[in-house]
Amino acid sequence: MRKEISNIQAAVFSALAHPLRLKILEKLREGSCCVCNIIPCVGGEQSNVSHHLAILRKANIVRSEKRGLEVWYEVTDSKIFKIMDLMNNCILDELKKTREIFESAAGSLE
Amino acid sequence: MRKEISNIQAAVFSALAHPLRLKILEKLREGSCCVCNIIPCVGGEQSNVSHHLAILRKANIVRSEKRGLEVWYEVTDSKIFKIMDLMNNCILDELKKTREIFESAAGSLE
DNA sequence: TTGACATATGACAATATCTAAATATACTCA
DNA sequence: TGAGTATATTTAGATATTGTCATATGTCAA
Numbered sequence: 708m709r710k711e712i713s714n715i716q717a718a719v720f721s722a723l724a725h726p727l728r729l730k731i732l733e734k735l736r737e738g739s740c741c742v743c744n745i746i747p748c749v750g751g752e753q754s755n756v757s758h759h760l761a762i763l764r765k766a767n768i769v770r771s772e773k774r775g776l777e778v779w780y781e782v783t784d785s786k787i788f789k790i791m792d793l794m795n796n797c798i799l800d801e802l803k804k805t806r807e808i809f810e811s812a813a814g815s816l817e
Numbered sequence: 818m819r820k821e822i823s824n825i826q827a828a829v830f831s832a833l834a835h836p837l838r839l840k841i842l843e844k845l846r847e848g849s850c851c852v853c854n855i856i857p858c859v860g861g862e863q864s865n866v867s868h869h870l871a872i873l874r875k876a877n878i879v880r881s882e883k884r885g886l887e888v889w890y891e892v893t894d895s896k897i898f899k900i901m902d903l904m905n906n907c908i909l910d911e912l913k914k915t916r917e918i919f920e921s922a923a924g925s926l927e
Numbered sequence: 928t929t930g931a932c933a934t935a936t937g938a939c940a941a942t943a944t945c946t947a948a949a950t951a952t953a954c955t956c957a
Numbered sequence: 958t959g960a961g962t963a964t965a966t967t968t969a970g971a972t973a974t975t976g977t978c979a980t981a982t983g984t985c986a987a
Contacts, residue, residue: 713836724831726823
């Protein structure tokens with residue numbers, strides 16, 4: 708009966724699981740932004756960007772507002788940036804660790 | 818030439834984008850754990866769980882160690898739990914907000 | 928109203944991911 | 958060595974995601 712929390716969590720993580728969508732969010736980190744500015748910034752076809760925006764909308768990560776001809780997007784909850792930053796830290800730490808291991812191995816050959 | 822960071826981030830997020838894998842990580846939050854304990858805890862076929870463990874391994878989220886017949890898994894970087902907790906907060910906040918809107922709408926009908 | 932514009936949606940093929948069954952591997956113990 | 962156990966890998970069909978093209982929608986301005 709009850710929807711498990713892990714299903715919802717997985718759904719939101721999968722909304723984050725695409726480089727283009729992460730780039731869109733990085734753009735929105737600066738503040739709310741019109742689709743016409745998002746497209747050149749992230750690259751890709753208009754319809755493709757629009758599809759990815761729809762995925763972010765359905766996951767409640769962003770919300771949109773029509774202003775005349777334009778549609779402006781903004782992030783629903785800025786905690787999403789904390790999540791992205793933490794993920795970035797994880798990855799950089801991992802890289803750093805790998806490099807240290809590599810360098811110490813190289814050093815021991817001298 | 819250089820691999821964009823957003824590609825790596827997306828890859829790790831997509832490793833988190835499955836309820837079974839999130840359940841595995843929740844189990845590993847208690848500490849390192851043998852596959853034979855993970856399987857009954859998260860449910861599902863042995864081969865399926867193994868498959869999902871392989872995905873987590875490839876994303877460097879967990880690492881494994883053979884101990885006799887058994888294989889023990891543990892989380893590589895506990896920051897992954899912070900990410901999961903933050904995500905959980907996001908979702909709960911969102912639910913709370915939705916409920917408040919709903920309740921205030923219901924209240925105004927009284 | 929008509930045309931131009933910004934954005935969204937639908938349809939489709941290509942590709943990736945998921946699950947489960949069968950099989951393979953690696954280890955232990957008799 | 959051979960049987961038994963724990964886990965991983967392979968495979969195949971089902972399903973989901975992706976990108977592109979074509980088209981639809983909604984808004985403004987002439």
